[in-house]
Amino acid sequence: MTHAMLALHGVGKTYGAGTVDVVRALDRVSLTLSAGDFVTVIGSNGAGKSTLLNAIAGLMLPDSGRIELDNTDITAAPMHRRAALIGRIAQNPLETTCASMSIAENLAMAVQRGRAHGLRRAVTAARSAEFRERLAAVGLGLEQRLDARVGTLSGGQRQAVALLMATISGPRLLLLDEHLANLDPRTATVVMALTGRLIAAGQLTTLMVTHNMAEAIRWGNRLLMMHAGRIIFEIGGAEKSALTVDTLVRRFHDASGTVLIDDRVLLAS
Secondary structure, eight states: OOOEEEEEEEEEEEESTTSTTOEEEEEEEEEEEETTOEEEEEEOTTSSHHHHHHHHHTSSOOSEEEEEETTEEOTTOOHHHHTTTEEEEOSSGGGTSOTTSBHHHHHHHHHTTTSOOOHHHHSOHHHHHHHHHHHHHHTSSGGGOTTSBGGGSOHHHHHHHHHHHHHTTOOSEEEEESTTTTSOHHHHHHHHHHHHHHHHHHTOEEEEEOSOHHHHHHSSSEEEEEETTEEEEEEEHHHHHTOOHHHHHHHHHHHHSSOOOOHHHHHHO
16 A cells, blocks of 8 residues: 555635635645655646645644644644655745855755754765765756855756755655746756656655646646645546646636636746
């Protein structure tokens, strides 16, 4: 029997309850990811995609429901308790890297995540050699810049560092929240290829939010479409492999009863 790594049971989140501006960001969402699943999540603006990841990461407390990671209830667990278990990359690399610290210090901080050791002990000669080896595999020349401040790097380089930070300690779960959105197409291709290699090498259970339908179809073994805070359909296996963007747009219309008019989603696909 396949082991369930992540399970959401009726998770709900409402903003502005009791006002005319009420928004149901998550509407009793239930979802299970087996160990090793790579699930892509697509949907128009306001569908609840980022709210879903924020609830799992501990950035937001849901109003209802339960979230389990590796059979442990983490619904109300603070972020620092999840740090060693969940790797996360945001759309803006400023959220998941420290601009004033060097590449080596950022990676050392990631290695120590969830542990009681100080940063100075973590930046050792052995660690530096390991960091250079990992950075060399990225192919962006960062292995020669261990002492460079992360704030001086390009967006693609920072996201590459963020990826290594998120995966270096072998998390149980990797959350990717539109981590390619601020990159130019060429850099996005490089960073996504690195993402795929790291996920495969670590056999990481992954949930990736994207606004790009083509990327959502290409990557992962399952695809979820969200709308109005709900998962409106899921596609996997051979059906996902045969998907086209046009078919996905039609499926969205059939499942939601609305037309997908989000230019950001359509133009990126």
